[in-house]
Amino acid sequence: MVLKxxxxxxxxxxxxxxxxxxxxxxxSARAAxxxxxxxxxxxxxxxxxxIPQAAQLxxxxxxxxxxxxxxxxxxxxxxxxxxxxxxxxxxxxxxxxDKVNAVITSYISEVVLALEPWAARLKTVMVTPGAASNEIxxxxxxxxxxxxxxxxxxxxxxxxALSVCDAAKDLLVDGKHMKTAVIMSEDAAWTKPLDIGYxxxxxxxxxxxxxxxxFSPDTTDFTPIFNKIEGAKPxxxxxxxxxxxxxxxxxxxxxxxxxxxxxxxxxxxxxxFGKDTNNASDGVLYQGVSGPGLAIxxxxxxxxxxxxxxxGNYPSYSGYTSYDEVYYLADAIKRAGSTDxxxxxxALEKTDWEGTIxxxxxxxxxxxxxxxxxxxxxxITGAMLQWQDGKQVPVWPKEVSKGQLKFPSFVKVTSK
Amino acid sequence: MLALQIxxxxxxxxxxxxxxxxxxxxxxxxxxxxxxxxGAIMVLAAVAAWAAASVLHTDxxxxxxxxxxxxxxxxxxxxxxxxxxxxxxxxxxNEEKEIFVLTGTxxxxxxxxxxxxxxxxxxxxxxxxxxEGVVNIAGVRTPQNEIFTAVVCCVVIGLLWLLVNRTRTGKxxxxxxxNPRGVTLLGHELNNVYIVVWAIxxxxxGLAGVLLGMFLGVSSYSVGPLTASAFSIVVLGGLGSVSGxxxxxxxxxxxxxxxxxxxxxxxxxxxxxxxxxxxxxIRPQGLLGRR
Numbered sequence: 001m002v003l004k005x006x007x008x009x010x011x012x013x014x015x016x017x018x019x020x021x022x023x024x025x026x027x028s029a030r031a032a033x034x035x036x037x038x039x040x041x042x043x044x045x046x047x048x049x050x051i052p053q054a055a056q057l058x059x060x061x062x063x064x065x066x067x068x069x070x071x072x073x074x075x076x077x078x079x080x081x082x083x084x085x086x087x088x089x090x091x092x093x094x095x096x097x098d099k100v101n102a103v104i105t106s107y108i109s110e111v112v113l114a115l116e117p118w119a120a121r122l123k124t125v126m127v128t129p130g131a132a133s134n135e136i137x138x139x140x141x142x143x144x145x146x147x148x149x150x151x152x153x154x155x156x157x158x159x160x161a162l163s164v165c166d167a168a169k170d171l172l173v174d175g176k177h178m179k180t181a182v183i184m185s186e187d188a189a190w191t192k193p194l195d196i197g198y199x200x201x202x203x204x205x206x207x208x209x210x211x212x213x214x215f216s217p218d219t220t221d222f223t224p225i226f227n228k229i230e231g232a233k234p235x236x237x238x239x240x241x242x243x244x245x246x247x248x249x250x251x252x253x254x255x256x257x258x259x260x261x262x263x264x265x266x267x268x269x270x271x272x273f274g275k276d277t278n279n280a281s282d283g284v285l286y287q288g289v290s291g292p293g294l295a296i297x298x299x300x301x302x303x304x305x306x307x308x309x310x311x312g313n314y315p316s317y318s319g320y321t322s323y324d325e326v327y328y329l330a331d332a333i334k335r336a337g338s339t340d341x342x343x344x345x346x347a348l349e350k351t352d353w354e355g356t357i358x359x360x361x362x363x364x365x366x367x368x369x370x371x372x373x374x375x376x377x378x379x380i381t382g383a384m385l386q387w388q389d390g391k392q393v394p395v396w397p398k399e400v401s402k403g404q405l406k407f408p409s410f411v412k413v414t415s416k
Numbered sequence: 417m418l419a420l421q422i423x424x425x426x427x428x429x430x431x432x433x434x435x436x437x438x439x440x441x442x443x444x445x446x447x448x449x450x451x452x453x454x455g456a457i458m459v460l461a462a463v464a465a466w467a468a469a470s471v472l473h474t475d476x477x478x479x480x481x482x483x484x485x486x487x488x489x490x491x492x493x494x495x496x497x498x499x500x501x502x503x504x505x506x507x508x509x510n511e512e513k514e515i516f517v518l519t520g521t522x523x524x525x526x527x528x529x530x531x532x533x534x535x536x537x538x539x540x541x542x543x544x545x546x547x548e549g550v551v552n553i554a555g556v557r558t559p560q561n562e563i564f565t566a567v568v569c570c571v572v573i574g575l576l577w578l579l580v581n582r583t584r585t586g587k588x589x590x591x592x593x594x595n596p597r598g599v600t601l602l603g604h605e606l607n608n609v610y611i612v613v614w615a616i617x618x619x620x621x622g623l624a625g626v627l628l629g630m631f632l633g634v635s636s637y638s639v640g641p642l643t644a645s646a647f648s649i650v651v652l653g654g655l656g657s658v659s660g661x662x663x664x665x666x667x668x669x670x671x672x673x674x675x676x677x678x679x680x681x682x683x684x685x686x687x688x689x690x691x692x693x694x695x696x697x698i699r700p701q702g703l704l705g706r707r
Contacts, residue, residue, distance in 0.1 A: 044533045044534065044537050044538045044636075045537060045538055046539045047537055051538060081533075082538065154471060187682070215682060216679055216681070216682040218641075219424075219681055219682070219684075220638070220641075221429070221632050221676065221681070221684075222681075223676075224425075224673075224676040224677045227421060227677070227680055244540075245539070245540075245541045245542070246539055246540035246542060246633055246635075247542070247632060247633040249541040249631075250633050251632065252531045252546060254548075254559045254561065254562075255550065255559055256549075256550045256557060256559075257559065267539060272537075275470045276466075276470075276539060276540070276541055276542070277542060278466075278469070278470060278543075279545045280542070295563070315527055323690050330639050
């Protein structure tokens with residue numbers, strides 16, 4: 001600290017000599033050193049591509065305003081090719097060789113679960129902008145001292161299910177008098193707790209679950225799946241898809257499956273989804289933490305527009321969270337006055353940051369989802385958007401809604 | 417109702433598989449090359465057709481045509497940049513050339529796959545259907561484009577049969593597959609025969625890729641599975657046998673569809689692979705294999 005202040009005050013020779021005396025090349029950060037944040041993400045996937053881009057945007061903004069106590073933020077990106085093994089290697093390299101102070105990583109739960117023990121072993125703060133599995137925060141709760149370095153910067157699957165159900169109650173049950181649903185989820189770590197959440201909350205809001213389909217993320221032909229769903233005659237398909245998205249959506253349209261899709265569809269959160277599906281996405285309803293034209297907080301729209309200006313498209317959901325994460329990491333480092341991992345953890349736990357997705361606070365040590373985002377009114381509730389004429393339109397909650405539900409002509413929205 | 421649905425879906429899938437495997441087996445039959453970049457060329461065609469339509473805003477037909485042209489270019493690139501240098505090399509012993517070609521095309525395929533992922537992400541792309549809408553066939557709602565796909569596949573396979581059996585060029589190609597040395601003695605430049613075959617291959621793989629892009633959609637992840645499915649169909653039918661591949665494609669297509677509908681879509685490819693293992697035990701040369 002003394003050293004830091006000395007250097008910040010005036011970069012005098014004495015201070016420099018002092019620094020030499022204390023030893024260059026040690027891990028102790030000097031004031032002029034940048035704060036390094038590693039971003040290990042799926043640069044090639046439409047749901048993950050926004051993560052490094054948004055992080056860089058946030059860092060540029062912070063640096064333009066002078067950085068954190070004079071220290072610039074440097075983003076070091078690693079493409080993990082959607083692979084857990086690649087991510088672990090990147091994580092080790094980031095911490096051991098590139099000496100990063102914190103890590104932002106991935107929209108894939110399997111990746112984050114593979115990295116969580118490494119965050120513990122290497123005592124490095126790690127935040128995920130897009131993975132959802134409940135297991136991430138459960139591990140922190142179970143063995144706090146070991147796993148406290150992991151923070152969940154996106155909603156847990158349990159919260160996602162709640163968010164979808166809250167929206168379904170208003171839009172489908174009250175709005176369209178729907179009574180039955182089929183759950184259609186890809187088989188992955190994050191959908192296990194999601195499906196349990198769906199099965200619990202859908203009947204409570206008045207949607208009877210008439211069938212539950214889990215399919216392999218390798219599926220290319222969805223005809224048999226849609227066929228089976230139609231056989232159950234539901235009013236709506238409740239989705240839990242992230243690794244797949246384009247193919248089921250296009251086939252839903254080509255085969256004119258007459259049932260609306262509503263739920264989590266990660267790929268649909270990125271603006272490029274419209275092009276990828278040749279606008280077969282029209283009518284698809286998806287849960288988002290934010291989105292184009294969606295003023296969740298005063299920060300949402302300026303970020304979305306700046307992102308679009310810089311990268312050509314509106315970000316996916318994990319872009320919003322990744323952007324916020326750089327900001328609240330910087331805020332925590334400022335409050336902690338240090339990049340020491342344990343001090344950062346303590347500061348992050350006290351986070352109360354208004355980001356682009358709402359008010360960010362973390363559940364505490366004694367809560368079930370330790371270090372998960374607090375869900376609820378006044379904090380983060382998520383929103384529901386619908387693809388309409390090639391655009392993403394917010395339709396829920398009412399306060400931020402920009403339009404009415406609108407479906408392509410082959411979809412029959414009537415209660416039986 | 418379900419039976420009819422399986423019949424229709426299975427037919428479309430089988431026809432597409434047949435078209436995809438046809439070029440693969442033709443190349444092997446004529447020049448002994450097992451082209452493991454097959455899946456990459458199919459995906460490249462579909463992605464090119466997608467990019468033409470959604471980035472350059474061409475109409476669907478032009479987009480599809482661009483996809484096929486790109487596949488033909490990729491096919492020639494495979495031959496001239498990868499296969500021919502290995503075949504002509506003096507430093508690689510003749511008996512090892514097949515392995516070198518196998519490895520070379522595999523790596524070539526991975527390069528194409530990574531480039532597609534780099535420039536167009538690894539998310540699936542779909543080609544806009546040529547014909548939109550659905551028809552009701554005795555209660556089964558069938559996309560018109562699915563019927564179109566099946567028809568195009570059948571017509572192209574028919575044309576290929578005519579080309580090979582009824583035209584002079586085709587007969588030379590056929591002869592080259594039986595006895596390359598004999599064809600050379602008759603005064604035909606073997607190299608020209610290979611160029612014709614790689615051109616035909618490019619058209620077939622490109623068409624199959626574009627149609628698959630319309631029917632199901634493809635991503636850079638599809639490269640491996642597509643090569644594998646063409647490979648297993650061709651091995652099942654008998655390496656180098658065009659009619660064998662045709663039968664094998666129908667068997668695999670229907671077996672997969674039956675599994676997906678009656679058992680579980682997740683187990684789709686398993687029975688076909690088991691069948692392949694069984695056939696390899698009982699009849700290693702494949703259903704209609706000659707060697």
